[in-house]
Amino acid sequence: MGIRKAITGAQAAAEAMRQINPDVVVAYPITPQTPIVEQFAAYVADGIVDTEMIPVESEHSAMSATVGAEAAGARAMSATSSQGLALMWEIVAATPGLRLPIVMPLVNRTISAPLNIHCDHSDVMGVTTLGWIQIFSENAQEVYENILLAIRVAEDRRIQLPVMVNQDGFITSHAVEPVEIFDDAAVQSFVGIRSLERSLLDTEHVRTIGAMALPDYLFEAKRAQEEAMGNVFQVYKEVGRELSSITGHAYPYFETYRLDDAEAAIVVLNSAAGTAKVAVDAMRGRGKKVGLLKPILFRPFPYEEVRAALENIPAIGILDRSMSFGACAPVYTEIRSVLYELDTRPKVQSYVFGLGGRDILSTEVEAVFEELLTGELDSKRQRYIGLRG
Amino acid sequence: MPTLQDIALKTSGSAAKLVSGHRMCAGCGIPVVLKEVLAASDKPVIVINATGCLEVTTAVYPYTAWNTPWMHLTFENAAAVAAGIEAAYKSLKHRGKINGEVNILAVGGDGGTYDIGFQALSGALERYHRFMYLVYDNEGYMNTGNQRSGATPFGASTSTVPAGKVSPGKPQWRKNLVEIAAAHRIPYVGQSAVHNTLDVFKKAQKGFSADGPAVLAVLQPCTTNWSFDSALTMQYSRLAVETNFWPLYEIENGIVHITSKPTNRKPIEDFLKGQTRFKHLFRPENQHVIVEMQEMIDDEWDRLVKLEASGVRF
Numbered sequence: 001m002g003i004r005k006a007i008t009g010a011q012a013a014a015e016a017m018r019q020i021n022p023d024v025v026v027a028y029p030i031t032p033q034t035p036i037v038e039q040f041a042a043y044v045a046d047g048i049v050d051t052e053m054i055p056v057e058s059e060h061s062a063m064s065a066t067v068g069a070e071a072a073g074a075r076a077m078s079a080t081s082s083q084g085l086a087l088m089w090e091i092v093a094a095t096p097g098l099r100l101p102i103v104m105p106l107v108n109r110t111i112s113a114p115l116n117i118h119c120d121h122s123d124v125m126g127v128t129t130l131g132w133i134q135i136f137s138e139n140a141q142e143v144y145e146n147i148l149l150a151i152r153v154a155e156d157r158r159i160q161l162p163v164m165v166n167q168d169g170f171i172t173s174h175a176v177e178p179v180e181i182f183d184d185a186a187v188q189s190f191v192g193i194r195s196l197e198r199s200l201l202d203t204e205h206v207r208t209i210g211a212m213a214l215p216d217y218l219f220e221a222k223r224a225q226e227e228a229m230g231n232v233f234q235v236y237k238e239v240g241r242e243l244s245s246i247t248g249h250a251y252p253y254f255e256t257y258r259l260d261d262a263e264a265a266i267v268v269l270n271s272a273a274g275t276a277k278v279a280v281d282a283m284r285g286r287g288k289k290v291g292l293l294k295p296i297l298f299r300p301f302p303y304e305e306v307r308a309a310l311e312n313i314p315a316i317g318i319l320d321r322s323m324s325f326g327a328c329a330p331v332y333t334e335i336r337s338v339l340y341e342l343d344t345r346p347k348v349q350s351y352v353f354g355l356g357g358r359d360i361l362s363t364e365v366e367a368v369f370e371e372l373l374t375g376e377l378d379s380k381r382q383r384y385i386g387l388r389g
Numbered sequence: 390m391p392t393l394q395d396i397a398l399k400t401s402g403s404a405a406k407l408v409s410g411h412r413m414c415a416g417c418g419i420p421v422v423l424k425e426v427l428a429a430s431d432k433p434v435i436v437i438n439a440t441g442c443l444e445v446t447t448a449v450y451p452y453t454a455w456n457t458p459w460m461h462l463t464f465e466n467a468a469a470v471a472a473g474i475e476a477a478y479k480s481l482k483h484r485g486k487i488n489g490e491v492n493i494l495a496v497g498g499d500g501g502t503y504d505i506g507f508q509a510l511s512g513a514l515e516r517y518h519r520f521m522y523l524v525y526d527n528e529g530y531m532n533t534g535n536q537r538s539g540a541t542p543f544g545a546s547t548s549t550v551p552a553g554k555v556s557p558g559k560p561q562w563r564k565n566l567v568e569i570a571a572a573h574r575i576p577y578v579g580q581s582a583v584h585n586t587l588d589v590f591k592k593a594q595k596g597f598s599a600d601g602p603a604v605l606a607v608l609q610p611c612t613t614n615w616s617f618d619s620a621l622t623m624q625y626s627r628l629a630v631e632t633n634f635w636p637l638y639e640i641e642n643g644i645v646h647i648t649s650k651p652t653n654r655k656p657i658e659d660f661l662k663g664q665t666r667f668k669h670l671f672r673p674e675n676q677h678v679i680v681e682m683q684e685m686i687d688d689e690w691d692r693l694v695k696l697e698a699s700g701v702r703f
Contacts, residue, residue, distance in 0.1 A: 052477070052480040056472070057511070057512030058508060061509050064473065066473060068470035069473035071460055071474070072477035073477060073487075196481075196486060202458075206456060207458055210448070
């Protein structure tokens with residue numbers, strides 16, 4: 001049993017970082033990630049952690065210095081949102097190729113323009129092809145636990161890849177919830193200490209890190225990266241089981257909610273899954289058989305397991321909090337792809353909602369369920385929730 | 390003070406930190422600069438290399454010419470990566486995970502320093518990380534074929550600002566990186582040139598031993614894109630100093646000291662002659678550009694001498 005604290009999602013991320021007590025934290029403030037950095041800076045100022053913290057001059061330098069620290073053998077962390085992620089994109093892209101297990105909380109916020117500080121997933125969906133493990137969190141409790149889990153998955157010898165732990169800007173990052181914080185000693189024993197076996201600072205074993213690879217070698221390096229991504233499923237399960245012994249919680253690739261006998265299902269990431277659960281309960285209360293699938297591990301994507309969970313559902317609505325302009329929305333693309341292997345495929349409908357922080361109401365989710373139950377779906381046309389005109 | 394022979398011995402055999410087999414152009418001064426600087430450290434050196442000539446020619450997988458820990462990330466962030474390494478070094482030492490002392494050296498060309506890496510450099514200097522930043526300055530983007538940089542001198546023809554029928558080449562003077570670095574109130578900034586081994590070595594020693602960030606700017610004539618005989622690299626470096634085009638000086642704890650004063654300043658034409666990038670300046674219609682350049686150089690030199698004489702702290 002842990003201690004229940006009334007904290008925000010941002011503070012939950014900072015609590016995880018406090019317990020991890022990384023060797024190095026490098027960050028640049030950006031709304032709505034700022035409270036993570038501020039909270040952690042306060043821990044440093046009060047000597048609660050003894051991390052070397054570098055308050056850099058930009059996100060580009062934030063990720064560059066994080067990479068430098070990790071290459072030197074440190075356990076290094078950063079955190080960002082939106083424009084910050086966009087500015088550090090170049091280094092975010094370089095990190096998996098260098099096989100550096102950086103863990104970074106990402107507080108999801110829309111990408112300009114227009115300028116807007118509120119939640120959608122256009123930041124993270126712009127980086128899902130780069131080779132970071134992507135984990136999504138519905139609430140502050142999941143943020144906290146997913147960060148702890150991520151450290152061990154990232155640093156496992158079979159993986160050595162970076163992880164982003166996503167939470168919704170403001171909705172999760174700034175809303176106060178009860179969060180159960182587990183025993184410091186138990187968590188610290190779980191996260192352990194990062195191995196120095198690849199450290200640049202080991203002057204007895206001189207290393208060249210970040211060499212150029214031309215057409216004769218680059219392809220193999222990228223293939224090795226893909227192999228490591230494939231190993232994530234097994235490691236995620238193993239590490240999850242270990243973390244369960246502290247938290248009592250399970251760490252599935254995705255969560256299903258009242259899905260078993262459902263005639264219609266919704267797939268949605270992060271905090272909107274909470275809203276969808278309320279809608280599911282309301283619909284079930286009226287005798288409608290509906291359910292939810294909430295992806296958690298989004299990269300790598302567990303196609304087989306999601307297929308098994310969805311194959312018997314007649315109608316599925318996929319709710320995306322971002323668009324892929326001129327193409328299918330990102331989560332919808334994955335679910336369509338999941339279903340391709342089936343002889344008899346469910347009907348699917350793509351919905352886009354909540355861009356730039358627009359609220360989604362449980363009654364709007366109920367309306368989606370009603371639409372799914374009518375079967376009047378068009379898999380080729382994207383529909384919108386809560387949009388004017 | 391070591392002799393040239395002492396320094397040479399530190400750059401060869403098992404002591405060599407940058408070894409033969411790299412792919413730099415014949416006549417290139419960059420490996421000379423690196424050997425001079427690395428020889429000046431009495432501790433193992435961790436090198437962080439910005440994308441550029443030095444990087445692409447010394448670490449092409451599966452080969453490396455580095456016999457010292459070396460890392461490359463991207464073009465504009467060597468100073469930020471060095472900051473992360475310094476933080477890791479401090480943290481891991483504090484936590485008893487590593488022992489021993491190291492020096493941290495970030496290296497970039499002028500493109501990765503004056504231009505695209507300027508912000509990361511300024512941030513790292515202001516935060517006072519203990520590292521040395523070395524810029525080997527060949528006055529343009531030479532790795533990719535002579536494009537203009539903030540270090541390209543007035544009047545030079547580059548592929549992005551070529552001299553043409555109506556253009557005499559680059560219309561602006563270059564940034565003064567040394568003074569900009571000194572304005573961060575850091576303990577040591579030096580300006581040197583590749584031909585003067587003792588000067589580079591001494592300044593690198595001071596940089597490595599500074600209690601805070603240090604910046605060392607070393608002129609490195611590019612045989613390929615300044616386009617001169619590859620046997621003449623050291624001669625052009627010397628001429629840059631003898632014409633006051635590139636004075637050798639340092640700013641130590643804010644105090645300016647000129648480390649080499651030419652007794653008879655040579656005319657700038659002596660440096661310009663024979664370089665393809667300045668060839669157009671010798672056409673009659675461009676004579677005024679050379680005159681203007683000479684005035685700029687003399688003005689800057691006068692100012693530098695006055696700064697030194699004043700003893701005013703940067």
